[in-house]
Amino acid sequence: MPDILHFEFMRNALFAAILSSVACGIIGTYVVVRKIGFISGGIAHTAFGGIGLGYYLGVNPLVGIIPFSLAAALGIGLLTRKAKVAEDTAIGAFWAAGMAIGVILIGLTPGYAPNLFSYLFGNILTVPSSDLKLILMLDLMIALMVWLFSKEFLAISFDEEYARISGLKTVALDLLMLCLIALTVVIMVRVVGIVMVIALLTIPAAVARNFSRTLQGMMALAIAFSVMFSIAGLWLSWVFDVASGATIILVASFVFLVTALMKARGIRLGS
Amino acid sequence: MSEPVIFCDQLCVELGGMKVLRGLSLSVHEGDFLAVLGPNGGGKTTLLRVILGLEKPTSGTVTVFGAPPGFASHQIGYVPQRLFFDREFPISTWEVVMMGRLSRRKLLQRYGRSDREKAAEALEITGLSSLRNRRIGALSGGELQRVLIARALASEPELLLLDEPTASVDPDMKSTIYDLLDKLREHHTIVLVTHDTGTIARHVSRIACLNCTLEMHEKGSTLDRKALESLYRYPVDVVEHIEPHGGSTEEHRDHA
Numbered sequence: 001m002p003d004i005l006h007f008e009f010m011r012n013a014l015f016a017a018i019l020s021s022v023a024c025g026i027i028g029t030y031v032v033v034r035k036i037g038f039i040s041g042g043i044a045h046t047a048f049g050g051i052g053l054g055y056y057l058g059v060n061p062l063v064g065i066i067p068f069s070l071a072a073a074l075g076i077g078l079l080t081r082k083a084k085v086a087e088d089t090a091i092g093a094f095w096a097a098g099m100a101i102g103v104i105l106i107g108l109t110p111g112y113a114p115n116l117f118s119y120l121f122g123n124i125l126t127v128p129s130s131d132l133k134l135i136l137m138l139d140l141m142i143a144l145m146v147w148l149f150s151k152e153f154l155a156i157s158f159d160e161e162y163a164r165i166s167g168l169k170t171v172a173l174d175l176l177m178l179c180l181i182a183l184t185v186v187i188m189v190r191v192v193g194i195v196m197v198i199a200l201l202t203i204p205a206a207v208a209r210n211f212s213r214t215l216q217g218m219m220a221l222a223i224a225f226s227v228m229f230s231i232a233g234l235w236l237s238w239v240f241d242v243a244s245g246a247t248i249i250l251v252a253s254f255v256f257l258v259t260a261l262m263k264a265r266g267i268r269l270g271s
Numbered sequence: 272m273s274e275p276v277i278f279c280d281q282l283c284v285e286l287g288g289m290k291v292l293r294g295l296s297l298s299v300h301e302g303d304f305l306a307v308l309g310p311n312g313g314g315k316t317t318l319l320r321v322i323l324g325l326e327k328p329t330s331g332t333v334t335v336f337g338a339p340p341g342f343a344s345h346q347i348g349y350v351p352q353r354l355f356f357d358r359e360f361p362i363s364t365w366e367v368v369m370m371g372r373l374s375r376r377k378l379l380q381r382y383g384r385s386d387r388e389k390a391a392e393a394l395e396i397t398g399l400s401s402l403r404n405r406r407i408g409a410l411s412g413g414e415l416q417r418v419l420i421a422r423a424l425a426s427e428p429e430l431l432l433l434d435e436p437t438a439s440v441d442p443d444m445k446s447t448i449y450d451l452l453d454k455l456r457e458h459h460t461i462v463l464v465t466h467d468t469g470t471i472a473r474h475v476s477r478i479a480c481l482n483c484t485l486e487m488h489e490k491g492s493t494l495d496r497k498a499l500e501s502l503y504r505y506p507v508d509v510v511e512h513i514e515p516h517g518g519s520t521e522e523h524r525d526h527a
Contacts, residue, residue, distance in 0.1 A: 033360055148379055155370055158362055159354065162422075165323050166373035167344035212361045213406055 004238065009125050013244070016127040017230035019135045020191045021204070023142050025223030027184040028205035029215060030177060034157050037202045039076055039178065042091035044185045044197040046072035046098030051119045051194070052105030061119055062131055065189060068098060069182035077175045122193035122245025124234060131190055138183050145180055153177060154215055191230065192245040200226060203252040207259050229255065274337055275300050276430050276460050277322055282331035284317055291317045294331070295485045301429075304452075304461045306471045309481035315464040316352065318481065319432050322462075323349055335430070345374040348423030348459075352434040354415065358408035364418055365403040368393055371425030393424040397451065413444035420451065431461045438466065449474055 004010050031040050050068030054061030072094045079090040106113050118126060127135075146153065155163035156173050164170045181201070188197045208221035233248030240247075275298035284292040291314045299305055307315050320326040321333055324341025336343040348371070371393065372386040394400045397417040402410065410418065416436055423431060433452075437445045445467070452461065453474060465471055471478070480486045 033357065035357075151369075151373065151376070151382065152378065154362070154366065155373055158356060158360055158367070159370070161325070161351070162349070162370060163373065165325065165344060165347075165349050166370075166426075167341075168373065168378075209359060209361060213363060213404075214361055214366070218361050 009127075012127050012129060012132060013124045013234055014231070015132055016124050016135065016191055017234060018227055019132065019139050020187050020200075021223050021226035021230055022139050023135075023184045023187045024200045025204055025208075025221075025226050026142060026146050026219045027180055028201045028203075028226075029208070029219045029222050030153065030157060031181065031201050032205040032209060033215070033218075036181075037198060038088065038091055040181050040185070040201050041198040042076055042095045043069050043072045043178070043182050044188075044194045045095045047182075047185055047189065047194050048103075048120075049098040049101035049105070051116075051189075052102030052109075055109045055113050055116075056105040060131075062134060062186060062189065065186050066183070069185045070179055072098060073178035073182040074175055077171075077178045081171050081174065118193065119189055120193045120195050121243065122189070122191050122196060122248075124191050124230070124244045124248070127190045135187050135190070138187050142180050142183055145176070149173065149176065150216075157215075192248055196245060196249045199249045199252055200229075203256045204229065207256055210259055210263065225252075225255070273301060276303070276336060277462070278332075278334045279321075280332045282321065282333055283329045284314070284321060284326060285329045286317065286326070292321070292328075293484050295481075297479065297485055297487070299430075299460060299462060301460050302456075303477055304456045304475045305463065305477045305479060306475040307462065307464045307479045307481050308466070308468060308471070313482040315481050316434055319349070319434055319462070319464060322432060323347065345426065346429045348426050348428030348431045350416075350419045350423045350431070350433040350436055352436075352464075353439060354419060356407070360408065362407050363403065364394070364399060364405050364407060364410065365390065367407055367418055368399075368403075368421045368425050371422040374426050389427060390421075390425045393421040396424060396454070397421040398447075413440040413447075416440055416444070416448065417451075420448070424455075429460060431455065431459045433461065433463045433465075435464055435466065445470070 005014070031037055047065045047069040050065035051061040052064070053068065054064030057064070076087075076090045076094050079085040080087045106116065115123075115126070117123075152163070152168055152173050155166070155168060156170050156177075160170055163173075184201065185194070185197050188200055192200055204226035205218060205222040207225050208218045212218035212221055229252040230248050233251040234244055236242075236251065237244040237247035277297065277299040279295055279297040282292055282295040282297075283290065295314075295318070307318065309315050317326060321328055322335055322340055324339070324344075333340055336346050368390045369382060369386065372382060372390060375386070376382065391400070394403055397420055399414065399417055399421055402414060407415070407418065416439065420433070420436065423433075436452075437448055440448065449470060452463070455461065456474075463471075463475065477487070
């Protein structure tokens with residue numbers, strides 16, 4: 001395998017795999033223990049509007065995604081927590097509206113939309129160095145926020161009512177966490193695309209939970225699993241000459257299925 | 272007498288259009304050990320939630336340590352009736368008890384040595400020191416109940432609010448929890464919501480019967496158990512037999 005690292009795009013792909021794994025291992029852990037996978041899916045799909053905006057304005061679609069996914073996080077969060085709208089309704093509305101905006105903006109853009117497919121389904125082999133810098137920045141921001149708010153995030157994840165009684169602003173913390181999910185979506189779009197983001201936000205953390213006693217341990221393991229899935233998927237896609245994002249997802253899904261079946265059959269996986 | 276720890280005056284609470292508490296007046300003073308008895312749906316948990324600031328009163332006033340509810344979080348230790356949580360959640364006994372220190376720490380402030388000392392002390396008092404690294408999902412019902420008490424104690428509260436701490440534990444554990452409360456009452460003001468009519472009279476200083484409205488039974492110089500029993504047996508035993516399903520508050524007769 002080392003000889004394929006002579007190619008710059010392969011080195012970039014490897015960096016992208018590792019950097020994106022950091023974000024999805026940390027944030028995915030919260031997504032899994034709080035069971036908010038569907039919100040995350042909603043945020044990811046709303047972000048398609050941002051891709052459309054990027055094409056329309058002629059800027060990097062990744063930059064267009066940031067306001068859209070943040071707006072989705074805050075919009076879904078505020079509607080369900082303040083206006084008492086049913087969560088699945090709010091998610092569904094944002095999900096579809098974001099995709100609709102994307103379709104219209106891409107339609108309004110003259111010419112055709114190059115690489116559109118890669119934003120939908122990811123292409124880790126075409127991540128430019130400039131995007132790696134953006135991903136690294138977002139990674140650092142996510143890690144810093146989680147480090148700063150670790151005790152608060154643990155409290156709202158485990159026992160939100162007690163957190164509120166303890167004087168925490170639980171709605172604000174909740175919105176902050178949704179915004180961090182939104183930033184993770186931005187990172188993951190390059191690797192697996194908006195359609196499959198939800199898999200890497202949930203599977204590595206879900207597998208890691210079987211072996212973890214603490215949230216931090218689960219995060220570390222989820223990062224490791226995510227790196228493993230990404231590199232194995234990347235390698236397999238190279239060998240069989242198939243789409244990289246989809247292969248990464250299939251590797252992850254396969255491991256998830258195996259561990260879930262082992263668990264169902266009562267085989268102890270960890271502590 | 273000094274300012275009451277909890278003061279309610281003509282407190283009314285409606286939940287979903289239903290009157291849960293009607294014109295309730297109550298003062299709890301420092302050093303009190305108050306038991307609140309009453310049928311299911313009689314508003315016991317709601318009263319605690321109002322004191323904690325989780326429910327807003329429809330009318331009337333409530334103050335806790337002289338301030339509106341929700342402003343004295345660091346002085347209150349709350350033990351919920353039952354913790355609804357994911358048994359697979361990767362969290363240890365220690366981490367749950369440390370959560371009691373949240374109200375003592377500002378946002379972004381990290382836990383320090385004093386926090387760990389208080390949490391260790393709370394584990395010691397509740398007899399959980401050997402279980403500190405156990406995953407919370409692997410604890411028994413009685414152990415979990417003690418973890419919730421330990422979490423409340425870790426916050427160094429002046430006022431302890433307990434919602435049926437003995438409802439889901441076996442008789443052995445029940446007396447352990449009451450022994451623990453006997454120890455705690457020396458330094459804490461305690462409000463305890465319970466169904467345990469049998470044991471409670473021996474432990475508490477005052478008893479309130481709550482069924483939408485509140486009836487207070489103060490103890491005299493000596494605790495007259497017989498009189499107390501005749502007073503509190505009615506709302507608990509009788510109502511539970513008439514309405515085994517708890518019923519709605521509207522269906523309950525007003526006892527006060």
